[in-house]
Amino acid sequence: MTEKVEEWGRQASGNVAKSLRTQLQSRPGVRIVTLPSLTRDEQQRVDQHRALYDQVAAAAFEHTMGKAGENPNVWPHKQSHFDYTLGNGLKFLKAKTGADAAIFAVGADQVSTGGRKAAHALGAIVGIHVDLGYSFLTIGFIDLNTGDVLWFDYEYYGNGDRDMRDAGDVDGIVQSILENYPGVEMKNHKVARQ
Amino acid sequence: MGVRERVRESGFVKKILSIGLALLASAALVACGPPPTYKVNYALEEAPEAHIPKKIVVLTPDIVLS
Numbered sequence A: 001m002t003e004k005v006e007e008w009g010r011q012a013s014g015n016v017a018k019s020l021r022t023q024l025q026s027r028p029g030v031r032i033v034t035l036p037s038l039t040r041d042e043q044q045r046v047d048q049h050r051a052l053y054d055q056v057a058a059a060a061f062e063h064t065m066g067k068a069g070e071n072p073n074v075w076p077h078k079q080s081h082f083d084y085t086l087g088n089g090l091k092f093l094k095a096k097t098g099a100d101a102a103i104f105a106v107g108a109d110q111v112s113t114g115g116r117k118a119a120h121a122l123g124a125i126v127g128i129h130v131d132l133g134y135s136f137l138t139i140g141f142i143d144l145n146t147g148d149v150l151w152f153d154y155e156y157y158g159n160g161d162r163d164m165r166d167a168g169d170v171d172g173i174v175q176s177i178l179e180n181y182p183g184v185e186m187k188n189h190k191v192a193r194q
Numbered sequence B: 001m002g003v004r005e006r007v008r009e010s011g012f013v014k015k016i017l018s019i020g021l022a023l024l025a026s027a028a029l030v031a032c033g034p035p036p037t038y039k040v041n042y043a044l045e046e047a048p049e050a051h052i053p054k055k056i057v058v059l060t061p062d063i064v065l066s
Helices: A007-027 A039-062 A074-080 A090-098 A114-124 A168-179 A184-193 B003-010 B018-030 B043-046
Strands: A031-033 A102-109 A135-143 A148-158 B055-058 B062-065
Touching: A007 A031, A007 A168, A007 B055, A007 B062, A039 A074, A039 A090, A039 A102, A039 A135, A039 A148, A039 B003, A090 A102, A090 B055, A102 B003, A135 A168, A135 B003, A148 A168, A148 B043, A184 B043, A184 B062
Parallel strands: A031 B055, A102 B055, A102 B062
Antiparallel strands: A102 A135, A135 A148
16 A cells, blocks of 8 residues: 655655755856746746656657667657657746746655565565665756757666665666766767667 | 556566576667667658757656556
8 A cells, every 4th residue: 555645745845856956056157047936827838848748758668768669669769769848838937037948847655664674675585576666867958948848767666775765875876867968969979880 | 547557458568577588688688679669750760960969857767656
């Protein structure tokens, strides 16, 4: 049985935001802009676009990750011409902050109780698999002018050994996701070799 | 269905690899170069200098813990 814990979620969200800011700020030429206070209407629009990002990220995950042999739902034309977009409804943030892009981060973490961990250990002895939970995070860079998803990646750990309440664990997950960012040269190099 | 549910139900995840598969993947990585796990918008690919963002705002993440 799983139970959603709001306080843990807030803690994990704070860790992710801080880690993203710190890691991107340390890159040459990148400036992180502070999100100003938003009106109720503006906040609603951001929330709606976060929900939209969740859906778009789900579609991008399903149709662009892996090869046709590994993922039966892959659409090769979307892989070669990645053109997912949220529309230009966040343009007001560009005017308000001067930022070129916004980052959406959506994720989940299932933390195992002591009892579940014990059941996992016992299950391993008798040959029964007990799921230890998972950690998952997706990051999308959104062009504030057009709403285009400029860059997208995710990280998934299925062995329950990460805890997103822990700032160090979150730093590792975010670092792993961002290590390919922006990755354009690497990708073009790979295409050129094919 | 959001991305969290999609990932859980897909059975297709890039980081669940047994040790044997991880070794195979490492060998393939050396031979073929890194797999394009991340996705880059074609606009960024065609004209990165115009599209790689310099100023970025981090919106409040949505992480669900259970």
